[in-house]
Amino acid sequence: MKTEWTLKILWGSLLLAGLAFPLVASAMEMEDCLGCHSEIDVVGEALLVDAVKFEHTVHAELGCATCHSSVTDEHPDDGAAVSRADCLDCHQEVGDQYMQTAHAENATCGDCHDPHQAHGLDAVSASDMNEQCSQCHENAAVVEQHSEWLPQASLHIAKLPCITCHTSSEEYKIVLHISQKQEDRALSGYEISKYEDLKVYSGAKEIKGLIDINKDNFISLAELRTFNLNPAYKALHLDGTLFPSEASHDLTTLDNRYDCSFCHASGPGSMQTSFLALPTPDGSFARIDVEEGAVLDALYGTPNFYMTGSTRSASLNIIGFIIICCGFIMPIGHGTLRFLTRKNRKH
Ligand code: HEC
Ligand code: HEC
Ligand code: HEC
Ligand code: HEC
Ligand code: HEC
Ligand code: HEC
Ligand code: HEC
Structure with a gap:
């Protein structure tokens, strides 16, 4: 009886693990990936992942292959395109909220977040956050727009996270x-x-x-x-x-x-x-x-x-x-x- 339950739990957790982390085609570990992808000489600027920054995110616990599950042991020699997970696979709740806003037509998750440097609100400064916005909302224009009603608009914009307002x-x-x-x-x-x-x-x-x-x-x-x-x-x-x-x-x-x-x-x-x-x-x-x-x-x-x-x-x-x-x-x-x-x- 006892062993039956233990087995059930074991199978259950294996199944859950399988669902949460789809089986991957590669035995490569995060360290292997970073061995190339943190070296600009090997992969070039566009494919660079900052190892120190990545390792300090909660995403690092997932490992690279969880989000890039199509990567094979022959990568990159196989020339095959590498898959990328969809943020919404794991962040359904955030997605549901964001997709209802008018802003969702204007920016995707990846426009504001680098999945390899993703942090929560308590680990970023106002200026780091505002840099995400200023990629599209040019700072000088924002200051000008806000100064119509907000004195010291540039000071406010510099000190406050945009998302506070x-x-x-x-x-x-x-x-x-x-x-x-x-x-x-x-x-x-x-x-x-x-x-x-x-x-x-x-x-x-x-x-x-x-x-x-x-x-x-x-x-x-x-x-x-x-x-x-x-x-x-x-x-x-x-x-x-x-x-x-x-x-x-x-x-x-x-x-x-x-x-x-x-x-x-x-x-x-x-x-x-x-x-x-x-x-x-x-x-x-x-x-x-x-x-x-x-x-x-x-x-x-x-x-x-x-x-x-x-x-x-x-x-x-x-x-x-x-x-x-x-x-x-x-x-x-x-x-x-x-x-x-x-x-x-x-x-
Ligand atoms: C939480 C999911 C996730 C994890 C974990 C993850 N990636 Fe990514 N990665 C993505 C997504 C999503 C993109 C596409 C980003 C885009 O197009 O803006 C991407 C893009 C890339 C790219 C293309 C260049 C770029 O920045 O767009 C490389 C190379 C890459 N990842 C390597 C890695 C390596 C190496 C690791 C582990 C050290 C890793 N990824 C871990 C989700 C992840
Ligand atoms: C031996 C060095 C090396 C290792 C190890 C390596 N990569 Fe790459 N990776 C490359 C190179 C070089 C490219 C560029 C390939 C090209 O342009 O054809 C690349 C391209 C990529 C891309 C972008 C390709 C695309 O289809 O857009 C992703 C994503 C990626 N690697 C993820 C990973 C992940 C995840 C791992 C570990 C599981 C990994 N790489 C391990 C060297 C490596
Ligand atoms: C395979 C699952 C998975 C995928 C895909 C994924 N995430 Fe995450 N992400 C997590 C987990 C697990 C956490 C930690 C718990 C939480 O905050 O929900 C997390 C946390 C985060 C955090 C907060 C980090 C912190 O330190 O609090 C951000 C921001 C984030 N993810 C953004 C993204 C974005 C943007 C994408 C798409 C590019 C993405 N994630 C894709 C699993 C994933
Ligand atoms: C317009 C910019 C923007 C877009 C688009 C965006 N986010 Fe965020 N998100 C933020 C900001 C700002 C924060 C605060 C922390 C930070 O800057 O990393 C945040 C925080 C988060 C967090 C951490 C929440 C916490 O409690 O700290 C998660 C998870 C997240 N975003 C996921 C997503 C996902 C998934 C999408 C796409 C559906 C998305 N974000 C789209 C700006 C954006
Ligand atoms: C990828 C580009 C992009 C990024 C990144 C971005 N936005 Fe936007 N945003 C737009 C576009 C395009 C519009 C519509 C035109 C306009 O009003 O400028 C818009 C509109 C807005 C509006 C007015 C419309 C509304 O929904 O009320 C606000 C407020 C706004 N954005 C705030 C932000 C904040 C805050 C951030 C950073 C957390 C941010 N945006 C990041 C592209 C972006
Ligand atoms: C979301 C919060 C917020 C709102 C709303 C806000 N302020 Fe501020 N204000 C701040 C912060 C934060 C500072 C910067 C304080 C500092 O570091 O000196 C600031 C600075 C100022 C300064 C600069 C003076 C100094 O001591 O350096 C003036 C003037 C000011 N606010 C007036 C206003 C007026 C008038 C309004 C309404 C139209 C307003 N603020 C709305 C948060 C806010
Ligand atoms: C002190 C609060 C506050 C801060 C900080 C703030 N905003 Fe605003 N913002 C507002 C208010 C209130 C409005 C509406 C103004 C109006 O109707 O003229 C507005 C309007 C906007 C609009 C135009 C919306 C439209 O209807 O056209 C955009 C875009 C915007 N803000 C982006 C930003 C960005 C990006 C930042 C950070 C760099 C930021 N805001 C910081 C309060 C703020």
Whole structure:
């Protein structure tokens, strides 16, 4: 009786495995494929797969041949075309949602995602995501279009993921990145620090330790402040922005995104949830929880906090002043982020 069940389960799981991972024509392993496909001299630019980036995706667990099942042991000498899996074979739910949007006529999954570098929302920065969009929505045109109603459109477009305003999500989170001054940059002059940039500061130690002093994988208000006030890090700066909690694919324009107070106000409780996103060696990001409400606390706990005059340029000050006069309260965008970055603006 017992063995019968064991057998059934065994057959069952074999069958399931067979369904999920169609039998493949090749015994080649991922390492074999990458042996050629990560070498530009062997396969040329167009067929190159970045081995480090691929190995850090969840897709790597599938192995190459799961998605390229027609590949044979004689490849590439057989000259046969290699099959490519359809994203929808495995991502039916995302597909169902996306295919209903008007946008589905304009872009396929592969236009926005490289299957060999696919990451989830929590492992990418706003600028990485926006690069996907700017392949078709040319940045200057987007800025111009948005500046009809959005002051500082170029700053907003640079700092916010397009999908914060163009997809729906039940909740939104504040995500902090460490950035540093780039002399060659126009706009605000700060760019998100890469892993190697932060290694310069942390030396042999983990870069996490720059902020997470007690290494408990949690950033407290005190740790945020300590980081911010440390003169050794004066070229670094914390940049916060608003991310959707989930990556939905219902690309649309959300009505309430004209409403400045959606972001520039003390906001609903959910927005008090924040993360620090630290760069990893493969170019993606790993998030660490920040103390609930710490970002807002940092703001309200500071008696000498001010907004106008703390901005980077005269024109921003004027706009800031006009906004205050118009009665907008903007602690989240300016307050928190301004507070967290104020040391950089003092000099
Ligand atoms: C999750 C599925 C998936 C996995 C895993 C996968 N690929 Fe792909 N691959 C695709 C798809 C889909 C395309 C077609 C992309 C396109 O046309 O935009 C593709 C395209 C390619 C191409 C053509 C060049 C290109 O980038 O369009 C090569 C070469 C390739 N894959 C090699 C590999 C190798 C080597 C591995 C393992 C290291 C691998 N693939 C793993 C899905 C996958
Ligand atoms: C010995 C080196 C080598 C190995 C190993 C190798 N490839 Fe290739 N692959 C090539 C070359 C060279 C080409 C270009 C062939 C051509 O243009 O005729 C190619 C082409 C491809 C293409 C594009 C061909 C098309 O039909 O569009 C894919 C996809 C691909 N390989 C996937 C794989 C996968 C998956 C593996 C492992 C299972 C693998 N390759 C192993 C050298 C290799
Ligand atoms: C053979 C099955 C399979 C195919 C084909 C496939 N994926 Fe995936 N993909 C997965 C699995 C499994 C995961 C991890 C669980 C999840 O997020 O659904 C995943 C995760 C992802 C993620 C999130 C990665 C992360 O770290 O959270 C993205 C983005 C993604 N896939 C995009 C694509 C795109 C685009 C295609 C088509 C080019 C594709 N996938 C084809 C199986 C597949
Ligand atoms: C217009 C651009 C765009 C198109 C088209 C698109 N995606 Fe995405 N997708 C995104 C963005 C932006 C994210 C956020 C994370 C990222 O950038 O990788 C994302 C995230 C994902 C994720 C991870 C979800 C998570 O919870 O983090 C999966 C899986 C995914 N996409 C699959 C697909 C599939 C399958 C298709 C085709 C049906 C598709 N995407 C088409 C832009 C797009
Ligand atoms: C492969 C090209 C392509 C990519 C990539 C792409 N789009 Fe589009 N998108 C289009 C085209 C074409 C249109 C229709 C013409 C237009 O309005 O510019 C469009 C329309 C839109 C619209 C207005 C129509 C609507 O559905 O409300 C929005 C908003 C939009 N895209 C946002 C995005 C965002 C956000 C991204 C990145 C996550 C993105 N697009 C990536 C091609 C693309
Ligand atoms: C602060 C919120 C916000 C951000 C960030 C944002 N958008 Fe928009 N976007 C809007 C709103 C609101 C509209 C509708 C404007 C209108 O009706 O004139 C819009 C309109 C558009 C349109 C034109 C839609 C149409 O009906 O013609 C496109 C395309 C678009 N956005 C793409 C993008 C891209 C790409 C990005 C990122 C680079 C982006 N947006 C960032 C809020 C935003
Ligand atoms: C989706 C969220 C979002 C929306 C909606 C939004 N903003 Fe912003 N805003 C931001 C972020 C994030 C920044 C960048 C803060 C920083 O890093 O300095 C910003 C910056 C600004 C700045 C630059 C001033 C400075 O301190 O550098 C002004 C002015 C501004 N917003 C006004 C507005 C107005 C007016 C509206 C409504 C028409 C609006 N914003 C809508 C998120 C938003």
